[in-house]
Amino acid sequence: MAAASSSSRTSDLDKLLLRPGHLVGPTFEPGTQLRDDLGEYARILVVGAGGLGCELLKDLALSGFRNLEVIDMDTIELSNLNRQFLFRPEDVGQPKAQVAAKRVMERVSGVNIAPHFCRIEDKELDFYSDFSIIVLGLDSIEARSYINAVACGFLEYDSNDEPVEETVKPMVDGGTEGFKGHARVILPGTTPCFECTIWLFPPQVKFPLCTLAETPRTAAHCIEYAHIIKWDEVHSGKSFDPDNPEHMQWVYSEAVKKAELFGIPGVTYSLTQGVVKNIIPAIASTNAIISAACALETLKIASGCSKTLSNYLTYNGVEGLHTKVTEFVRVKDCLVCGPGIFMELDTSLTLKEFINQLEEHPKLLMSGASVRVGGKNLYMAAPPLLEEMTRSNLGLTLYELMDKSPAGVVHVTGMAGKGDKRQSCLRKLRVAFKAVGITDTNMAAA
Template sequence: MADSMAQLSRSRDLDKLLLRPGHLVGPTFEPGPDLRDDLQQYARVLVVGAGGLGCELLKDLALSGFRNLEVIDMDRIEVSNLNRQFLFRLEDVGKPKAEVAAKRVMERVSGVNIVPHFCRIEDKELEFYNDFNIIVLGLDSIEARSYINAVACGFLEYDSDDKPREETIKPMVDGGTEGFKGHARIIVPGVTPCFECTIWLFPPQVKFPLCTLAETPRTAAHCIEYAHLIKWDEAVKRAELFGIPGVTYSLTQGVVKNIIPAIASTNAIISAACALETLKIATGCSKTLSNYLTYNGVEGLHTKVTEFLKDKDCLVCGPGILIELDTSVTLQKFIDLLEEHPKLLLSRASVSHHGKNLYMQAPPVLEEMTRSNLNLRLFDLMDKIPKDIIHVTGTTSKGDHKTSCLRKLRVVFKGIDGVTDMDMAGGA
């Protein structure tokens, strides 16, 4: 009896959105109980990250009618997490965040099923991500966002008029917080700007000149970074030598790991916005955000929505980089060309075609299994298709910093029927 009453209470506000027509609904919205049932039965949502924002997202999505949720996170719970990641307790320290978060939400919200994945996002096959209707990001890393963005955009296909095929679009909802500031945005690959289209929104990480660190330190941060690069146990001694106060453990963590203090209320606000946008995308019960919401609670409360434009030449969400090849090119030669290509500069590349691994750099067992393909013609490995999409994953360098990335390529083979002069005109 209590469970049924709780279910009715939770669905009351949801029914107001899903069972009634309105003036701000999406173009495909059809109100009715079937829509609510479909949301609970068929909608599959992946939450990436089970930290401060991820905990809130799992709770909000479960209470918003979603029943099939999965969460992926590679971290274990630390004592410092407990002040804002409300699903965790002191006895959980050392346990995987994803597993504990899933367990706690399922204990509190009846009927929801949450599958946890305790691993790196790169450890999952691409097809794992393709099984979800919507991907919701609760990450604190630019690199992780870029990777998931590339994965989702990698499923996108364009028709002959370079328009995205609707059935291949994998929507994402991205949230982020920094102290009393935060953002929520929707990314509809091929329609709205993807993460890479607006990478300029994120400021570069602060770097300190080595000469300043070694010879003329002026702040506590300089002393901490010097100790991080040379010897950890000399951080306080370095500060004392130059008469600089303020070298504490929390500041040390903040400088070395680029940690910004997290505020529980900010996570709750941004999560609510992200959960609502996820519900809009899944049901069409309202028009979605267009397309970037910023929140600032430093002085009072300020929110603003900005509509950013898609970069038509984006390497990630565009139709794909066009590469023109001879049919004689082997897979090994193709991988070598990726390192030299001016738009790619990919090292240690792994290659897949329609979900089939042509060559994998890791793990060792897959490398050994696919090694024999290196001496075969790429044209044969692609089933002699004159032009088609393949995906490559590798490492790219920006200065001294290396990051993993995934790129979509349109491979065109010369001299094969079905390849037009127009195809060749854009060859790299």
């Protein structure tokens, strides 16, 4: 099929960007310059290159965005091919991000997509700060929480506790489950962030240990037995890493043995990943619909051509077709998108002592913490090379490491929570030093 001409390819986009209207944003100025600026200056990060991520890359490229990047840690599996349309049988085993970027660039001229084959936690915070908008195409609640915390970590508040506009990092989040899906706009400090509405996601199903060990009845029981019970029995305290393919393969093999013993069908590697990592299933048609909604909201934010969604759209295609928009309210004292947790510290407190306090803080309970101030790493718990490079800071006072500033914002990353609710997260702390006279009430003014 011959490639479409430039004018015909942008004709639908021009209807939104080249003419005024009653629903446009306050800064909207229609014209070809706006269309050109979108392609030249807007930088969009797509997080996830699976079923939803493939659709998002295609839709954003066709919506006039030219500078895209995509991050995903997974490789292509045979089971992906039925709904992740950018992939082919010969791509099995290759990184999703790299193949997805290549396929879209082959089909859409002029677009540049930089792929990143790694974990989202492996990137420095500065990496995320460079993007105009972050678009989420994830199947994991934990991954959403992490990116949400990263984006909200850039947010600054003025002396009236109002968000500083230039520090707002917009996010567009899409999610699907079977024939159901959602699209939402997150403007940190204005709309509710992911953590504000975490209750929207049902809790992960837990099974009694006696059922898993003695009377499993489903494939999920067998998988959880291998994951929760058998792993600890065999590996004697070694931490299970759900992102390690060898660990996941071991759980799958043990689950198959358990299932065969009790005559239970249905244990697959894909299901093992889903149960262990709490991955939400998806199908192609729902991905396409939700992606279209997310791409449109991204275009609205970047161009101001229309008011954005306010702020949560749900789609249900189980019986007929039903869509609804709900305006949820932001939690004012949210630990993630709020001004941050206030901590008043002694100027004599060392960085090591500060990290120890994070483990005992009732709102944090954070272990293995890495600490950053501005763009500077004060201490990195991992990887080993960075830990060694920053280890000498542990004996210095936090006051000195923060250049003897009376107050400031500190970002900490680590494992937080209790028991099976522990997960990797990022938290923003408002630190003030007692002897300098900064208190919680005048912290914002400082």
